[in-house]
Structure formats: C-alpha cells, structure tokens
Amino acid sequence: MKVSLFITCLSDAIYPRVGQAMARLLHHYGIELHFPEVQTCCGQPAFNSGYWDTARESARTIIDAFEDSDFVIAPSGSCVSMIHHHYETLFVDEPIYLKKAKDLIAKSYEFTQFLVKVLGITDLGAHFPHKVTYHPSCHGTRLLGVKDEPYQLLEKVEGLEFVPLPYAEDCCGFGGTFAVKLSDISGAMVTEKAEHVLETQAEVLVGLDMGCLMNIGGRLQHAGKPIRVMHLAELLYEGVSKQS
Amino acid sequence: MSGFNPTSTLEERARVALNDEFLRNAVKYTTEKLRTNKKSATDELGNWEDWRDRGRMIRLHTIAHLDYYLSLFVENVRKAGGYVHFAKDTKEAVDITMKIMEAKKAKSVVKSKSMVSEEVHINHALEENDIEVVETDLGEYIIQLAGETPSHIIIPAIHKNKQQVADLFSAEAGETLPPVTKTLAGFARSKLREKFLEADIGMTGCNFAIAESGSMVLFSNEGNARMVSTVPKTQITFMGMERIIPSFEDLEVMASLLPRAATGQKLTVYMSAINGPKRSEDSDGPEEMHIIILDNGRSQQLGDPEFQEVLNCIRCGACLNACPVYRHVGGHTYGWVYSGPIGAVLTPVLNLDNREQWGEVANASTLCGACHEACPVKIPLHDMLVYIRRRNVEEGIVKKAEQLGMKGFQIVASNHRLFRSVLRFGKVAQLPLVKNGMISSKLGPLKAWNSFRHAPALAPQSFRDSWSELDQELKQTKNELPADIKQRMEEIVAKRGKQR
C-alpha cells in the first residue's frame, strides 16, 4: 500500500514541520509515507487568477508525482479541493492526462479526511492541555466537504478545552492573490477574523490549511497577540509525542 | 452622485467604503440579521437542500427552453390585452418608455422597486425629460433623496443608518424628524400617498413572469407595488428576459424559496399576480399595461456552458448577505447596478462591450464559496468568477506585473529542480528582512500583505530538503500496520478499481 505525501508549496517552503508531523504520526500506525520529489504546486494560485495554461503545467507535476500511489494525502483542504474540483476541467482536452487526473481525484484526501474516513482513526491518544479554537477553512469545508472530521479528532484529545470560534465559517480574507490584489478588503476581513479568535481567549488556533493560518497568524502577530497557530497535524503530533 | 462612478477602480471604491464606519456597521448589522433569519426560516421549513434542488431544476429547465416559455408568456399577455415590448439594450428600453410617456402626455411617474429599471437608469432619463419620478418603496425613496443607487438587491438603502435617513427626510420635510422608524415611515407614507393619486404612470419590476397565464408576479413587503400597479391609469413593468417560470405550480416553489433566502420570511407580505389591464368586471387596475422585456446582454449567455446558469438567479440577495467581502465594502464598491457575488458575475458578463472597465469586478471575491452555499438555486458563482478572470487574462485586461509574475510562476512550478533551487535561493535572499522568523518590512510588494500582518519567513530548510533525513530516521523503527486498518485500505483501493 503506497501512501504518498502531497506537501503543498506553503508547507514545503514555510511550514515543513506540518509535513514532518504527518509523517511521524502515520509512522506510528505503520504507514510509511512516500514523498515524490517531482511535485511542485497544485496550480491553484494561477488557476484562480485566470492563468489556466500556467496552472496546467504546475498541475501536471502533481499528476506525474502520484501516478503510482494508492493514497495521496495533503495538509490542505484547499489544495485537495483544487484537484477534485478543477483538474478535470484543466485537462479536458488531453485524454491521457484527463484519465490520470481522474485517478488522482479518486485517491487524494485531505489529512483529517484520510485519518477519519480512510483509516477510521479518531483517537490518537493525544494529550494537549490547552484552550483551543478551530477555524474551518472555506475550501476544505464547502468545496471538499471536510466538516466533522477535525471536530471528531479534537474531541478525543485529552485535556483539550475546545472553544468554538464565533462566525467560524466566515472566510479569513486570504483568497490567495486576493490578499495582494485587494489588500485593503483582505486586511479588513482578517482583522475581523483575528478579533473573533481573540474573543475566544484560546491559547491555540488550529486549522487544516496553512494559507488561512498564515493569514490569521500573521495578523495576530502584527497585533502583538501571542496566540499559537498550528495545523491540526502538528497539534496531534505534539499531543502524542509529549506523552511518550 | 455616489455609487455610480464608472471612472474609479474597484480598489478605489473599496477604499472609500472601508473608510466609512457608518456604512460598514450598517451593512454588517443588517446582513448578519438576515443571515440568522434565513437560517431559522430554512431550518423550520426542513429539507432545505431538496427545496434548493427543486428550485434549481425549475430554473435550469426554464432557461434551457427560454424561447418557448418567453413566447408563451408574451402570447398570453397579449391575449389579456397587455402590450409587450422587447428592448435589446438599455437605450432601446429608454426609448420605448419615452414613447409611452409621450403618447400618454405623462408628467409624473410613481415607481416601486425594480432592479431592471435601475439597470436602464430610467429615473435619470425621465428627469431629463422633466417628468417627475417618485420611488414609493421606503428603501428606494431613501436613496432617491440621497441621489444614490441601490447598494443591495433587495434592501437598497442597507448602507444607511437611521440617523442618516432621519437627516434626509428632515431636509425633505423642512422640519427635524427624529430617527424613529415609525415617524420616518409615517412621513414617507403621507408624502407618497399624494404622489400616488397624481401619477400618470405606475412603474414596477417583476419577480416572476408566469408563462402559462401571462401573469406578472410581484413580491413586496410594503404593499406599494400593489398601489403602483393599480392606481395610475397606465402601468409599465420592467423585466429581464429571464424572469420567466412556466406555471403557478413553479411559483409555489419560488414563493417558498425566495422570501426565506432573502429575508428569512416564510412568505412575502404581499404577493400580487397581475393579468393584463383592467377588465370591465375588475374593480381596479390600470387601463393600459405595458411590459418591457430587457435583454441587455442576457441572451448572449444562453448556450454558454460557463454562464448560462447565471440566468437562473431569482434576485433574492442571499449571496450578498453571505458574502464576507460584501459585508465589509457594501454594494457601491461593485460599481454597477448589481452588487455582491451575483453582481461580481453579472457586471462583467452583461457589460461585454465594456470589459476593460468591468472585468476587474470579478476579483472582488476570495472564492470562499459562501455565495454558492447560500444561493437558493445553487448557482456556482465562485466558479463563474474564475471563468471571468480567465477571460480577462485571455483578453489581456490584466496588469503587466501580474502577467510577469505568473510567467515566473509557470517556469518555476513546472520544474521541481528549479522549484527547489528557488526555495534555496529564497531562504538566503530573505535574510536581511527576517527578524524572529518573521518579515515585517513593507518594502515594495510586501506592503500589501504587511500593512495588516507579518509575513512568515521561508523555513531554514524546506520540507523537500529535510525529507531524506527524516525518511532515514523513520525507517530505523518499523511499526506494523494494524490488520483492521490494512483491510479498510485494501477495500477502498479494490472498490476504486471496480468503479473505474
């Protein structure tokens, strides 16, 4: 059984610890992750900005990378939903790649989806005695349908006090190039999101997408608020490793 | 005139809105209230998803056979004694209206809310011809006094607070009115009543046009639409050519969907179905009835697989209320008549001749998908926004810097070796800017991001550079994959094989 890691460009370049946490967590269950090096980026920044030719070349690296994998997992609902939602469109005129794209769609999962839906694991035996809130990222929840999985996982973490985030389902204002193109609107949105995070008085903000977390975390830092921002994989790994 | 300033850019308009605390608070307050109301109304109805599916099917079917249903509608209107006019664009719609005005020697018009008449800018045309025009719905009346355009599809004055309304009304009344809803509404009512009785022409929009009977259906909460369509001797209705539904049975579904999605009401307060002009046995109604059916770019969407569904819109405004961008900037930021996510699609799509100017409106979205989720007829607005952006790129109406950036991205992202080198180069090049693992400089392109946030630094070692070491380390210990998990995985893979 070949389970491969699609690291996503943000985690690769900025947050390698997220991929490391995933690999270590899965190793514990006897799953040895593969990391095909030919992967780059899912192509979403280009696709969403309208540069489909550019997106296609980037997407091709992802399709090639995972051709012989049985499962592909990524620490981002957004990048996986890019594959699920748009790869067929991108390769509609290329029968060979269209077929490969369909195969990839059938076997690619967001990380918590893989844990809960494929492996059937919700209790990793983690212990994390902190007050935690969770931001559900838009693409993961609305486009990919990852809704309950993170809650199921968080529920089983011992010692964790969960505080719901007000207006949780409202977008944080990242939107990829949107944050740069219409930076004032994006800034207003992330300011509001960060205020909601602060209202919860949580010590830790957790999520499933580093894009959104980079945005909200960057805002919290700018505002001088010492809230820890982490991917759920990191939280779970920390909760497991501190025990042993 | 605020709200319609075609020379400004999206970014400039957004900045104006973002600096207007009154606007932001008012819009936030009302959209939040509507969202909550919608949620309780749809929960109470139950099976909301099934209702949405039904609504979508009706709209898909109707638009797929629009030529048939539209001619059936027209035939039935004519049978009932009404006049039907087709306007290919806004200019034709104005010309037709003016001809009716001339024939009737009309001096005054009372209107009830109609987005299509806004699209045509009919008020402007009437005033230029010295015809008095008065909006009779409270919200429209407010923005008419303010000299603005609607900033929401169903709540045109959503951006105004009570005090601002009181100020506008006080100026009109010549005395100070308190910011109390009852007083303000009372003032408007008495003022408008006179106008109803004097008016030569009544003008309305149309929520749905029923093909099987030739009826126009109006939803309203104030009842003015009914007065406008019955008191004056001549009535003119504006409708977009896509406003059709086949039958009264379909209306039942729409009457469940629209008010719930729009305001969270179970039913609209007034629903009138108007069938032709007054007949001898009728107690009221206009003697003459005209329907102006506007195309204005709509028929160009028919047969376009990417955009035909935009014609399914029932103008409920739910996507505006759900949109996090709209909440912060209100409707005027979108620049044209329609705002929010549906406006961000309709504006570039209906202004095809003016794409240079309007194409950028499709950028006013993070593509979060809240609009699609809110839409009672499930229009994939978030996808359409990307299609428009792609067409912008194809037509070259994008910034040079963006084109260059994307070229660079393409070179790097299509080759993993280059990708790795760039990451390695970046982590060195960034060094002068990094402090405590963050970059807070606002130099050049960093300004957009760092005005509100700190940027993270690239990791000292990318994941790909750290992988072989981690992989080696993990390979030192071997854990057994539990049998039950292994079986689950094998079953999933096997099932996939069968589905292929």
Ligand code: SF4
């Ligand atoms: S697009 Fe959908 S939600 Fe938006 S106004 Fe139209 S029908 Fe309502």
